[in-house]
Amino acid sequence: MRFLTLLSAQRRRFSDLSEQEIIALAISSEEDDARIYRSYAEMLRGDFPDTARIFDGMAEEEDTHRQALIDLHKRRFGDTIPLIRREHVAGFYARKPVWLVENLGLDRIRAEAAGMEEQAERFYLAAAERTQDADTRKLLGDLAAAEAGHQSTAEHLENEHLSDTARESEENSAKRQFVLTWVQPGLAGLMDGSVSTLAPIFATAFATQNTWTTFLVGLAASVGAGISMGFTEAASDDGELSGRGSPVKRGIAAGVMTTVGGLGHALPYLIPHFWTATITAFVVVFLELWAIAWIQNRYMDTPFFRAAFQVVLGGALVFAAGVLIGSG
Incomplete structure (x- = not known):
């Protein structure tokens, strides 16, 4: 219990992050999610090739948003991106390790992916409501919209790759x-x-x-x-x-x-x-x-x-x- 308290005390509060750190956090989060989706795709490719293609497409979407965030950071703050990840921020949503999900079945993996996007969207919306800075509020709102867009993309990719016969x-x-x-x-x-x-x-x-x-x-x-x-x-x-x-x-x-x-x-x-x-x-x-x-x-x-x-x-x-x- 004391260890958990000390660990929590070492984390930054989201309200203390600068706009540059928020962008850096978003970049690292998008990169992590892309890796998770590629891990799901590789894991499912042998038995469920159509679903694997869905996760390949979602990983590509995450790469696109990450690159857009990197371009934004370069324009506003330069080339050096601060190292900040989810585990560095108190209260930030966590991702389950892939090995905890991979043995839970196809539907559970799909549900986990949908939950990833919904969780990120809710976090960004809640964060946007708590900030008083207009630029930060807009940034967080844009990130929330991007996460909602990921959910739409997932549905589109599923309709594209997963026919009734394949499903x-x-x-x-x-x-x-x-x-x-x-x-x-x-x-x-x-x-x-x-x-x-x-x-x-x-x-x-x-x-x-x-x-x-x-x-x-x-x-x-x-x-x-x-x-x-x-x-x-x-x-x-x-x-x-x-x-x-x-x-x-x-x-x-x-x-x-x-x-x-x-x-x-x-x-x-x-x-x-x-x-x-x-x-x-x-x-x-x-x-x-x-x-x-x-x-x-x-x-x-x-x-x-x-x-x-x-x-x-x-x-x-x-x-x-x-x-x-x-x-x-």
Whole structure:
């Protein structure tokens, strides 16, 4: 906390900046935004070439405005531009690092770009309202108008490069990547965690009729299965040839969902009364199996009743095995 306070104290207030520094700040901001857009374009070019061209065009627009600001600075203040960036000014809008956005999906990247322009426009408009100097007010107003123009340019470029066919193709590609990276391993983990832990949990429950012991067995089985499933998925395929995406992401999806699947019917055994806990666990198992069938139908295009029959039948068999073993 003290470090943040000291860092904030070292920043300049926007109201203390001279007109030359405001122009220099605008120049560096335009340059940073152009780099961000080019990074987005390069990142998307392989899978989404049409959207990549949109970001190429937006980067070129930023270059045009930066050059106009440089020309303005030369006319008014000379060739030496002060070094001042966003992080040097208290309260100035910040940009998220590219690596925080690149894994969030195509729509999220587009939304981030739109937010960049809107954020800059709002800042310049608010700054213009706070200044009393006519020339500074005009400069800030012009910058706000430029940012609003960037939004119009983005819409124009999107209409130019992103036809309905191209948009549909990119959306299908993004959906497929989401399914391969997150849904498929997550579904496999959920099925494994929900079904494979039925036998040890209910065998323990009916053998001991001790809810705390049953919960501990379920917790151990769920966490152990999650760790095993996560490492297995991550090590099975690096994603380079299959196109299934990052092994780390797939491992996390599989591991977490395996643990969740097992914990679903282990947690009811925190209830001290045996039959109350067991009946609650029955209901949770039923909901888990139908949720798995729904996910298979929604994302894997498996007919719902076929998926339900397969999952419910498999789960019922494992459940019955656990009850019989525990009762015996």
